[in-house]
Amino acid sequence: MAHIIIMGAGIGGMPAAYEMRASLPKEHRITVVSAVDYFQFTPSNPWVAVGWRDREAVTLPIAPLLEKKGIGFIAKAVTAIDPQANRLTLEGGEILDYDYLIITTGPKLFFDEVPGSGPHGGHTHSVCTVNHAEMFFKDYETFLQNPGPVVIGAMPFASCFGPAYEFAFILDADLRKRKMRHKVPITFVTSEPYIGHLGLGGVGDSKSMLESELRAHDMKWITNAKTTKVEAGKLFVTQLDDLGNVFKEHEVPFQLSMMLPSFKGVDAVAAVPNLCNPRGFVLIDEFQRSKAYRNIFSAGVCVAIPPVEVTVVPTGAPKTGYMIETMVSAIVHNIVDELAGQPVVTKATWNAICLADFGDTGAAFVALPQIPPRNVNWFKKGKWVHLAKIAFEKYFMRKMKNGSTEPIYEKYVLKALGIVRLMR
Known part of the structure; x- marks a missing residue:
């Protein structure tokens, strides 16, 4: 029996927990550890800031959602990671052992x-x-x-x-x-x-x-x-x-x-020797796995991705929702395969896809792949983007409530943009 711990319960961590639970036999334990006890739909925060949404509309209590799926949850911050002992230390001194660790903490602001x-x-x-x-x-x-x-x-x-x-x-x-x-x-x-x-x-x-x-x-x-x-x-x-x-x-x-x-990496992650780059972001291989520790995986904003180009004032490359979704799926497939004695082969699709709301209109952009030259290099605006962003928010919140493992971007966003066929 393996114990898989997921650090972080955001747009990467919650889907990772749901998909991992759906993909593994029940004898394997899954535990989510988060510094806060609620899920927040981060893309809606600009609306919250002007009063177009309130907290209840964009957050969900984590514990009851995970409990329904047979997933453990601990609402404590991780203060230290010991990769040699496969062990986490939590706030208050609690010790938690793992067989696999998935880091989806997002960044330190x-x-x-x-x-x-x-x-x-x-x-x-x-x-x-x-x-x-x-x-x-x-x-x-x-x-x-x-x-x-x-x-x-x-x-x-x-x-x-x-x-x-x-x-x-x-x-x-x-x-x-x-x-x-x-x-x-x-x-x-x-x-x-x-x-x-x-x-x-x-x-x-x-x-x-x-x-x-x-x-x-x-x-x-x-x-x-x-x-x-x-x-x-x-x-x-x-x-x-x-x-x-x-x-x-x-x-x-x-x-x-x-x-x-x-952005930097969170302190407990950044402190692990050889795990991160100088900014504290997790160094991973093409399978989302740590280059130094083979049972640590990572997805989302906390992973190290080199900038697309050098800029005179430092800028980082974004990790958009579609990219995070494919990172999470790759991790799940690779851990499932490894537990079954199979080689890890699944890779994420590092493409940039974004719906940006402008209040009463919006802009959508697609960069496939993220680093130029690209197969698709597309940017369009219109009121439809504003409406699509609202629909996306409602669908993602429903997915989190129901514990769905449906790939939102592949099924809905990409089809809406009419580019699924270009990726195949």
Whole structure:
């Protein structure tokens, strides 16, 4: 009998638990360990931040969902991993032994990278967690009584730029609905070398299309932006040229700000010798398995993927939902095969597919494969994306409630985009 432990209960961890349980005989134990006792649908956090969703709409209690499927759950943070002993130490000192470990923790939000940033004692907000989104909305309600300039964007070492663009346009849409947009100058500040880079070197016409959208919505922008510090009401930015030389120094005023932070690996994972790269992301082979420890696998934002290209201000490559879904499936297949005495052969599909909501319209992009040159390099916008994102949220939440193992992206998103046939 094997004991499989899954660290993290988010968009990667919960599907991994469901799929693993459905694929293994009952004598094998599966346990999910998470620092929080709820699942949160992270893509909906920008809506929470402007009051379009509340916490109940985008979170689910984990324990009863996993219990129905015969999956164990422990709501404690992991404080240490001993890969030689195959053992975890949990908060409070509890010890947990494993035969296989699947790391799906997501990233550590490293606000300390930029002094004065972050919602905990700093001067900027985030939409990376539902708690942070709620904190923004609380300040937003006060802000609406006396509006002023807003700064939105992404810090150096951020690796998922879609939510920053989403939030800028969602906030714009909400202010327009309130007939207050004319009172709120918005500046988009990003570490990307150009608008629409997205950590992917651009996708299709993303540069010109997103520049056009920002202009149409009266937003100014600063690219190649190395945010160096934040003070109350002021963002300090060194803008570099394409050679990495200082082009301009900016002091951007704001009354409210949402800046995606840099990402690192969580402390307990990053501390394991030879497991991670210098930023704390798990080094894996083509089968999602640790290069140093053969019974440790990893999926999602916490894995190490090299940047698509070197940028003068550091940017990371995004790990989109479809990529995470295929990583999880590959891990499940490979552990099942190994337990059956078969060689591991299943690989994930590292393609970038994203639906970005803009409040009353949206943009979809597809990069197959993620690293150029690509077989598919496609970027389109329209109201249908906004509607598709809402439908996707409802379907994914239902999948988590029911414990379904259905591959959402393959069955629905890719078919909706009309590209399944291009991948075969």
